Amino acid sequence: MGFCHGVRKSFDTVMRLGRELQFGESGKGGQIREIVMLGDIVHNKDVVERVEQVGIRTIRSIDNIKGKTVVLRTHGEARGAVEELVKARNELVDCTCAIVKEVRKKALLLEKRHPAVVIVGMRNHPEIVGLVSWLANPHIMMSEEDIEALPHYRSVGVVSQTTISAERYESCIELLEDKYGKWDEVAGTGAEWLQTICGHTRSNQASSVEVAGDVDVMIVVGSRNSSNSTKLYEKCLEVNPNALFVRRLAELDLSAFNPAMSVGITSGASTPDWIVEEIVRALESV
Numbered sequence: 001m002g003f004c005h006g007v008r009k010s011f012d013t014v015m016r017l018g019r020e021l022q023f024g025e026s027g028k029g030g031q032i033r034e035i036v037m038l039g040d041i042v043h044n045k046d047v048v049e050r051v052e053q054v055g056i057r058t059i060r061s062i063d064n065i066k067g068k069t070v071v072l073r074t075h076g077e078a079r080g081a082v083e084e085l086v087k088a089r090n091e092l093v094d095c096t097c098a099i100v101k102e103v104r105k106k107a108l109l110l111e112k113r114h115p116a117v118v119i120v121g122m123r124n125h126p127e128i129v130g131l132v133s134w135l136a137n138p139h140i141m142m143s144e145e146d147i148e149a150l151p152h153y154r155s156v157g158v159v160s161q162t163t164i165s166a167e168r169y170e171s172c173i174e175l176l177e178d179k180y181g182k183w184d185e186v187a188g189t190g191a192e193w194l195q196t197i198c199g200h201t202r203s204n205q206a207s208s209v210e211v212a213g214d215v216d217v218m219i220v221v222g223s224r225n226s227s228n229s230t231k232l233y234e235k236c237l238e239v240n241p242n243a244l245f246v247r248r249l250a251e252l253d254l255s256a257f258n259p260a261m262s263v264g265i266t267s268g269a270s271t272p273d274w275i276v277e278e279i280v281r282a283l284e285s286v
């Protein structure tokens, strides 16, 4: 529970930079540069606030950003923005998760073998916005309706957003195989897909669903704007109608719990450990 390893690494890096900033050690050659975070570090307001408390401002646009230290978030950044930032002599601290970068590498590899790459994911999610920018001919799909709009190709490469559910990815692959055929390496036709769902997401979903099926109440801790946390809640709700989705302790009605109840707790990848621990402590004292 708490942060996944990708978010943990980004958060620790940003906290270290914040400490260096406070002690005047930031920037090359001993110069103190302002440190800014491009976009929210993750989709969690509490984490964003913690980053701002150490003096790192979140910016939404790269206009007029010059000579600063710019942190690239866990979800990755669009290629054009990275190039602009470098041109404007900013120092970049790349906190893109290694798994997100791995998906980019796989998509670029598929692009060498196919005229187009189909990405199964949410069009406006920062990870997808970033991934699309690195590819020559990407298409995004998330549902059966999207398939109609895809042009005809001899073959396509297929990857997914790292945090979608395995079932959603599988059903989209089936639709793509219906449209383009199964991948035939010899003929060079069909839909060639690669496994790109993050291992943390898969194992967290599987173990959370297992626990949810065994308890009276299942609590999913996370932000509603976190796709990962929302999916986790939906999965738990499928097996337990008493699943609750809360961002923090204040949203939980503790009077509804009693010591005879069995309660499971899980959290999305961007949920901080300190919020989960606070909820656990409060429930233990009921």
Ligand code: SF4
Residues within 6 Å of the ligand: 004, 005, 006, 007, 074, 097, 098, 099, 100, 162, 163, 198, 199, 200, 201, 228, 269
């Ligand atoms: S959920 Fe997976 S892909 Fe996303 S940041 Fe965490 S480790 Fe990386």
